[in-house]
Amino acid sequence: MKRLIVYIGIVIFVLAGSGQITQAQIINGAYQTTDKYQKKPMPLPTVREADVFWSKTIWRIIDLREKMNLPLYYPSTDLEGRTNLINLLLEGIKNGQITPYDARYDDDFKIPMTYEQVQGAFGAEESTEETIDFDTGERKTVTIQGDIRPGEIKQYMIKEEWYFDKQASTLNVRIIGICPIREFVRENDTSGQVQRQQVFWVYYPEMRDLLATNLVLNPYNEAQSMSFDDLFIKRFFNSYVVKESNVYNNRNISAYLSGKEAMLESKRIESEIFNFEQDLWEY
Numbered sequence: 001m002k003r004l005i006v007y008i009g010i011v012i013f014v015l016a017g018s019g020q021i022t023q024a025q026i027i028n029g030a031y032q033t034t035d036k037y038q039k040k041p042m043p044l045p046t047v048r049e050a051d052v053f054w055s056k057t058i059w060r061i062i063d064l065r066e067k068m069n070l071p072l073y074y075p076s077t078d079l080e081g082r083t084n085l086i087n088l089l090l091e092g093i094k095n096g097q098i099t100p101y102d103a104r105y106d107d108d109f110k111i112p113m114t115y116e117q118v119q120g121a122f123g124a125e126e127s128t129e130e131t132i133d134f135d136t137g138e139r140k141t142v143t144i145q146g147d148i149r150p151g152e153i154k155q156y157m158i159k160e161e162w163y164f165d166k167q168a169s170t171l172n173v174r175i176i177g178i179c180p181i182r183e184f185v186r187e188n189d190t191s192g193q194v195q196r197q198q199v200f201w202v203y204y205p206e207m208r209d210l211l212a213t214n215l216v217l218n219p220y221n222e223a224q225s226m227s228f229d230d231l232f233i234k235r236f237f238n239s240y241v242v243k244e245s246n247v248y249n250n251r252n253i254s255a256y257l258s259g260k261e262a263m264l265e266s267k268r269i270e271s272e273i274f275n276f277e278q279d280l281w282e283y
Contacts (some may be wrong), residue, residue: 020189021271041208041229042172047165051084056273057091057164059107059243060236061181062156068238071216071231076151079217085228086153086180088214093118098207103179107159122148122182126193155181158239164280171277175232202231204232212249241266 024110064073072085083091092098094115102111103121113121157179164171182197211228218225231237240263243252251263 028258033127039212039227041212043235044233045082045168046181047163047172047174048167051165051167054276055161055165057159057161058241058269058273059244060239060240060241062158063239064154064156065239068236071219072156072237074217075212082215082217085151085156086150089180089207090118090148090150092207092210094278098202099209100202102178103198103201107177107179107201107236109177109201113200120202121197121244122152124148152182152184153180153199154183155196156182157242159201164277171273173235175202177204177208181274241269244269 062069062072069094074084075082076084078087079229093100100113100118101109102113102117105111158175158176159177159179160173162171162173179201180199182199183194184197185192194262209227211232212230214228215225216228216231226234226236242254243250253265257265
């Protein structure tokens with residue numbers, strides 16, 4: 001009797017379910033991808049001051065015109081929810097997620113900027129023009145809001161610190177800040193000379209949450225996309241050294257060398273850091 005009741009219940013359940021139309025789960029691809037907004041920044045080991053017995057601050061340039069750095073420049077417009085680095089930074093500044101700092105004085109993150117000041121640094125300030133009303137023939141002044149041109153960002157400056165951790169016996173690096181560099185030609189400049197300007201600094205640890213939830217386009221394998229944070233932490237970019245911390249007021253290489261000699265000096269500084277770790281060991 002109990003089995004008969006169970007069978008009748010199953011039949012009723014099947015008949016009731018057959019009258020309902022179930023919508024299939026739509027997967028836009030061959031597999032279900034994880035939600036990128038759930039990603040967290042890669043955890044970094046804690047560093048104690050007592051464990052660091054050598055360190056050096058390095059400033060380097062990432063040129064977006066180099067092939068390896070193209071994922072930081074493209075897509076120039078939003079593509080399937082993905083964007084490039086400068087648009088991501090501007091969106092984070094506008095929403096209050098990250099704080100920009102004035103790059104005109106130093107790179108120590110002392111003077112915060114507003115979004116309007118960032119617009120001014122891009123040359124997108126409000127301007128007034130005098131026009132003529134064709135209906136009345138009267139002159140009137142109108143206000144025109146300038147536009148930010150993200151395409152003018154051709155380079156990024158990275159401030160980082162290399163240090164040797166004697167507790168782990170490893171040479172490590174931590175990125176401290178990132179500064180977009182704008183290349184433009186001044187209005188009414190007939191010579192066409194290209195100007196370079198550091199727009200603002202952003203403190204890297206503060207922006208890691210934003211970078212971790214936005215993916216970088218991988219031109220070779222879409223199944224192995226990484227976040228902007230992964231790209232910087234894993235050093236998937238090409239760059240060259242332009243300055244090191246030294247007794248000469250941390251002067252730029254361009255202040256005392258140029259051309260081929262400046263390039264060799266940049267290589268020398270990188271080799272000096274590499275050889276420091278190698279010289280600590282005996283083989």
